[in-house]
Amino acid sequence: MRCGFCGLEFPEEQGHTGCKNCPMSGGCKMVKCPRCNYENPPEPAVIKGLKKLFGRPQK
Template structure:
């Protein structure tokens, strides 16, 4: 996942979840927090993840 504020790329499940460890919602809010700058953004839906994988595959990434 790429942060919309600072551009840092990180794994949403590992790094993004760790930064929210102290929150009482602890990952159930539907947001991911950038481990570098703390910017919170909405988690991409399954459809958008699928679409990105398909686009990357077609582009040879």
Template sequence: MRCGFCGHEFAEEEGNVGCKNCPMSGGCKMIKCPRCNYENPPEPALVKGLKKLFKREK
């Protein structure tokens, strides 16, 4: 995924999980950039699938 603030590309697993005290059910789903700590929404499954598809072709 790409950070919306600094543009750093990282895997979702590398990012820090957002706050766990959000009033949203199940806690916050945001993922913090490991470089700047900006909270980004998780990538939709469609985007992940397309990335995997194009990664295989290279």
């Protein structure tokens, strides 16, 4: 995923989970950037699938 604030591209697993005290049911689903802590929405499954399909070759 790409941070909407600083532009860092990082795997969603590397991001910090959002706050645990949100009034939303099940807690906050936002993912914080490891560089700037900006809260980003999680990537939709369609985008993840397209990245796997057309992604860069693994080294």
